[in-house]
Amino acid sequence: MITPGTASLLELLAQAVDRDGRVRGLSPERYATTHAAYEAVSDQCGKVLAWLLDEIPTRVERVTDRPVAVLGVGVGDGAVDGPLAARLAADERAVSYHGVEPHRPSLDRFASRLSGLGRPRLNITASAADFGTFTGRGPYDVVHFVHSLYYVADVGGAIDHAMGLLRPGGCLVALTSPREPLSVLASLLAPQTTHPQWFAESVGMELAARDLPTTTTTIDGRLDLSASRADPDGLGEQILDFLIQARSADLSPQVRRLVEAHLDDIAFADEPWVVPHPLTAMVVTAP
Numbered sequence: 242m243i244t245p246g247t248a249s250l251l252e253l254l255a256q257a258v259d260r261d262g263r264v265r266g267l268s269p270e271r272y273a274t275t276h277a278a279y280e281a282v283s284d285q286c287g288k289v290l291a292w293l294l295d296e297i298p299t300r301v302e303r304v305t306d307r308p309v310a311v312l313g314v315g316v317g318d319g320a321v322d323g324p325l326a327a328r329l330a331a332d333e334r335a336v337s338y339h340g341v342e343p344h345r346p347s348l349d350r351f352a353s354r355l356s357g358l359g360r361p362r363l364n365i366t367a368s369a370a371d372f373g374t375f376t377g378r379g380p381y382d383v384v385h386f387v388h389s390l391y392y393v394a395d396v397g398g399a400i401d402h403a404m405g406l407l408r409p410g411g412c413l414v415a416l417t418s419p420r421e422p423l424s425v426l427a428s429l430l431a432p433q434t435t436h437p438q439w440f441a442e443s444v445g446m447e448l449a450a451r452d453l454p455t456t457t458t459t460i461d462g463r464l465d466l467s468a469s470r471a472d473p474d475g476l477g478e479q480i481l482d483f484l485i486q487a488r489s490a491d492l493s494p495q496v497r498r499l500v501e502a503h504l505d506d507i508a509f510a511d512e513p514w515v516v517p518h519p520l521t522a523m524v525v526t527a528p
């Protein structure tokens with residue numbers, strides 16, 4: 242929930258951005274580096290993994306007569322997919338795991354991370370592609386988007402595409418930030434492209450518009466900014482870049498002050514350097 246005080250700060254920030262202009266975006270390599278730094282100061286990634294390792298294996302328990310087929314969309318360097326593939330392929334279970342990722346160096350890290358698991362019955366394949374142009378046919382037991390639906394051109398189209406790749410009874414898993422309190426900074430500051438970044442509210446609306454029964458859970462995370470405040474030109478710049486999805490070094494002094502004021506405003510009362518980092522997890526079972 243955005244309080245009236247936070248809303249006025251954000252309004253001031255929006256006005257300052259209108260006046261001073263948006264800054265450079267992140268190159269794919271800068272995105273990958275700052276993403277890893279950002280995840281390292283949040284406890285969200287561990288909680289996401291715990292949630293996925295609890296949810297997905299139970300969803301595919303019934304598959305015993307053939308390999309379990311998983312499609313990860315926007316797999317990045319495989320930080321999430323590695324442990325998930327390891328769990329699914331435990332006890333020599335046959336698993337066919339496909340990763341889609343447009344940034345080739347990240348996709349290569351995904352492939353080597355999963356190969357490095359050394360599971361003989363884990364078959365790994367990968368496509369260097371945007372999901373909008375992904376031509377794989379499946380069918381899959383699981384299609385997941387972990388922090389990647391923000392970036393597709395057409396979120397409704399991506400949901401239709403994913404649902405069309407699932408077997409009956411398979412599941413679509415979408416983990417996406419709500420548009421508050423941290424991710425609102427990216428929507429205000431990231432360079433504008435042909436489409437907005439999609440947040441959990443848009444994903445939920447698209448699922449509801451299709452009458453797809455959805456189970457929704459909030460994963461509460463915490464982002465700890467103390468190390469980045471102590472090293473503003475190093476780690477601090479990386480964290481801020483990922484947070485605003487743009488080059489923070491280019492921000493005008495006033496925009497920077499307002500971003501910092503927003504972070505102070507949303508921090509936990511008893512921990513001034515720690516801010517809430519929630520994530521919305523949605524699961525849909527294919528009819």
Ligand SMILES: C[S@@+](CC[C@H](N)C(=O)[O-])C[C@H]1O[C@@H](n2cnc3c(N)ncnc32)[C@H](O)[C@@H]1O
Nearest residue numbers: 315316317320321344371372387388389392393
């Ligand atoms: C925040 S990262 C998440 C990576 C990984 N799922 C994780 O949680 O560690 C988002 C990933 O989505 C990828 N991505 C961006 N646009 C995409 C698209 N249109 N289709 C598929 N993946 C995309 C990015 O390259 C990036 O690796």
